[in-house]
Amino acid sequence: MARMNRTIVAATGAAALVLAGCSTGNGGDDKAGSGGSGSGECVIGMTQINQTAAFFTQMNEGAEEAAKKAGCELTIANANNDPAKQNSDIENFVTQQVTGLIVVAIDVNGVLPAVKAAKQAGVRVVAIDAELEKGAADTFVGVDNDAAGAEAGTWVVDNGLAKGKYGVVDARNSFIQNQREDSFRKVIDAAGATHAQSVNGDNVQEKAATAAQNLVTAEPDLDFVYTTGEPATVGAVAALDPAGTTKIIGWDLTAEVIAGIDSGLVTAVVQQDPRQEGVEAVDELKAVIGGAEPKGFIDVPITIVTKDNVDDFRSIFE
Template sequence: MLIAGRAIVFCFVWEERMNTRRTFLASLTGAASAIALLAISGVSAHAEGLKIGFSQVTLQSPFYVQLKNGAEAAAKASGDTLVFLDANGDVSKQNNDIQDLITQGVDAIIINPVNPDAVAPSLEAAEAAGIPVITVDRPTNGGKVAAHVGRDNKQMGKLVGEAVVAKLKADGVSGAKIIEIQGDAGGAVMMDRRDGFHAAIEGSGHTIVEGPYAEYIRANAVTAMQDLLQANADVKVVYAHNDDMALGALQVLKESGRNDVLIAGVDGLSEALETMSSGGEYVATALNDPQYLGDVTIQVAREAAAGKDVPSFVDAGTALVTPENVGEFPHSALFAEYRPQVLGK
């Protein structure tokens, strides 16, 4: 009886252990299913600790320095790591940099392309690696891109052009010669700012003299304006594709004692707004807050890295600034602040 009793006890204990094991396995299977379900449903869509790559066209322009700063601040605030690489205007270096980011296994790649066509091999490589690409400021021509974050540069040029036409009309000036200092040859931003401005001037009776490409750099614009002024002494307006170049042109005009020439630019550089506030010849710019552009780009990159649908174009917004409304825009930083709600509207 004692042996039989032990057998009964053993069988009971064994059965209890098996039941416990079955319960544990069932719980483990259920947990695994729950984890898979959470992953599919994107619950961890905004987990911290993403690694985001950023291939920047150049840091020679203060705009692009501030764009970098805005992206870095936004990534830090989200607990992410931003791997930043400067192409320094070199297409080959940019493609090599992007390949490096792919090798590092980043979760998303932000590209401000040196050339809209030349980064095609990089876009193909990123797609093959399953890494979403977001372009910022300058779009690419073709290739798989999750989203482009920028502003309507054609509209910006048009707004500035309309302000110039209105000012000339108010001053009673007809048939004015307008010098245009351009950005970079073949650049999408350059073409849009040119085309928008030209559309506003068309039919006004004014004439545009297309100047050289000064690469958005003030020193280059100074050199260009010195030559342009000699060849076009009857100039009435200078329009530059960014404020930095416009201020370079203004410097040459002041040094030449020319206070009768109107100046207009794009980007909302705070120095331009200060010049406008103090009176004088600076008549228009369009806001293009680069730090906010960087902030929005990081937000879009996080969405894309989580596999969420993002708009093909995210417009960070702009506004025209003239001497009449310049006081409405904060401009204590390098660029005037303009942060409209553009995501989650």
């Protein structure tokens, strides 16, 4: 996947910066962009959870490429896993008179006051990955996480893997990862699997690796570990022994996870298309700002990746 050059634009408080052309931000803790609120002007602020997970950086790349193609100004603010900062970033974008807002929410409830204030100010809103309450955003782009968790559980049952004992590395601060866990467990528990315990990785790779190690130390006879997001999956890959009997079934590919599939440690991974989510979000905002009726929901389907189809994804992570 081609990497785009990005212009990092720093902003403090509610200072407004005017960007020329299609400018983007990436990686810093404080970035904001602005533009006028004139009719049809596509000036987008995107609040991102973090800039370390490959899932989010791919999403950013898709949004950047779509913005360039559409002639929109785009700036990405990195919340760095801090819900308070995410709210502040949204408030800054509103002050800077963006016409569109992309929200990748850390806390779908905590972000609502800032999002609602943005909508009241006339900003059009698209949510990616984590769906906000009805009416908070014009459109949600992503997967149905509850349904996808159940789909992953059905795959486990259909492949005869729901007869054993399992644990979970989750992120309790993530609403969507809670959905993925609950729906997955409902399906496989009903099929006879035994849940040992769930441990919290806080959506941070290092914490998830420690949590996974603690899990398999406490429960050495697990047949598999279910991981609910990229940090948990990468952390579990780092913590577990490929030669051991405990396997991983989880979410989100990375180069490390693909290596885990190759070694036999990882059995299956639910793969989203974060780049396409970024593209769809910008395209939707461009259309809505131009007067189109919001689509409400844009589904970006998942793929369950195993050793049989992993080659289709290798080039993305090279």
